[in-house]
Amino acid sequence: MWKYFVPLVLFGLLFAVLRSGMNDIIDGKNVNELPSPLIGKAAPEFELPSLADPSQTMGTETFAGGPAVLNVWATWCSGCRQEHPFLMQLSESGMVPVYGLNWRDTLPEAQQFIKQLGDPYIDSAFDGDGRVGIDWGVYGAPETFLVGADGTILVKHLGPLNGAIWQEKFMPYLVPGE
Amino acid sequence: MTARLSILALLFLSAAALAVDSEEPFEDPALQARYEKIVAEVRCLKCQNQTIKDSNAFLAGDLRREIRRMLLEGYSDDEIFDFLVERYGDFALYNPRMSGKTLAVWIVPGLFLLGGAWVLVNIVRRRMALPIDDAEE
Numbered sequence: 001m002w003k004y005f006v007p008l009v010l011f012g013l014l015f016a017v018l019r020s021g022m023n024d025i026i027d028g029k030n031v032n033e034l035p036s037p038l039i040g041k042a043a044p045e046f047e048l049p050s051l052a053d054p055s056q057t058m059g060t061e062t063f064a065g066g067p068a069v070l071n072v073w074a075t076w077c078s079g080c081r082q083e084h085p086f087l088m089q090l091s092e093s094g095m096v097p098v099y100g101l102n103w104r105d106t107l108p109e110a111q112q113f114i115k116q117l118g119d120p121y122i123d124s125a126f127d128g129d130g131r132v133g134i135d136w137g138v139y140g141a142p143e144t145f146l147v148g149a150d151g152t153i154l155v156k157h158l159g160p161l162n163g164a165i166w167q168e169k170f171m172p173y174l175v176p177g178e
Numbered sequence: 179m180t181a182r183l184s185i186l187a188l189l190f191l192s193a194a195a196l197a198v199d200s201e202e203p204f205e206d207p208a209l210q211a212r213y214e215k216i217v218a219e220v221r222c223l224k225c226q227n228q229t230i231k232d233s234n235a236f237l238a239g240d241l242r243r244e245i246r247r248m249l250l251e252g253y254s255d256d257e258i259f260d261f262l263v264e265r266y267g268d269f270a271l272y273n274p275r276m277s278g279k280t281l282a283v284w285i286v287p288g289l290f291l292l293g294g295a296w297v298l299v300n301i302v303r304r305r306m307a308l309p310i311d312d313a314e315e
Contacts (some may be wrong), residue, residue, distance in 0.1 A: 136263040
């Protein structure tokens with residue numbers, strides 16, 4: 001009997017380790033979404049031309065001092081069109097200021113896009129060459145960040161935003177008293 | 179027959195010749211060598227299992243450009259890797275750095291190999307200890 005003991009225990013350990021690696025899949029989480037190392041760290045500072053008025057700038061200074069949503073978007077990104085109605089709703093609710101980071105676009109196209117579809121953002125910063133995107137660990141649009149009142153990144157979501165994701169991932173940080 | 183085989187072989191070879199990087203090579207061959215090495219070790223996070231060397235995605239081009247800039251400004255390889263890991267996490271590198279989290283990735287396969295070797299040695303030892311008669315029909 002003894003000779004079966006060790007292999008059985010090893011098998012049990014292996015099973016436990018591998019099975020625990022499956023937890024995220026079983027929970028229904030998007031396992032292609034990589035955890036951001038920026039969570040809990042200070043939001044990387046930036047100052048870029050403003051979409052509303054390119055002679056002015058918009059950046060981390062603009063939304064400092066209060067919680068804010070920074071949504072990374074682009075005109076060529078289909079997921080951004082998908083989440084656009086929700087962003088309009090969010091912005092209209094006044095729950096939290098919504099800012100945009102226009103990523104890898106041209107200025108005229110970006111301005112045209114929000115003129116046509118509606119502008120959910122208080123303002124968008126124009127990141128044409130993606131340099132600021134790299135600092136924020138952006139690797140695909142849309143991405144949405146929640147920045148806390150103290151300037152720390154609280155949440156990062158990869159992919160289109162909707163009501164359910166907002167409730168589950170973002171709302172817990174916006175409950176009064178947080 | 180050999181003509182067909184050669185054509186087939188050539189077809190396979192041509193697939194590997196995709197040059198994605200349209201930038202000029204560095205003037206300094208040492209920098210170019212470092213660039214090539216670094217770029218082959220960074221994962222293109224958008225593309226799942228391509229390096230930024232091979233990928234056409236926006237992110238890959240952006241990161242290649244950024245790495246070029248850093249090399250020209252005199253950053254070391256480690257500083258460049260640090261820069262990427264700070265923003266994108268350990269997963270950004272094909273060879274994850276040694277840290278508490280990544281230690282398991284490096285050590286566990288080694289443990290399995292040692293464990294397997296030990297088992298093998300034991301099996302062989304046992305076989306060798308058996309009287310020679312058992313090896314016959």
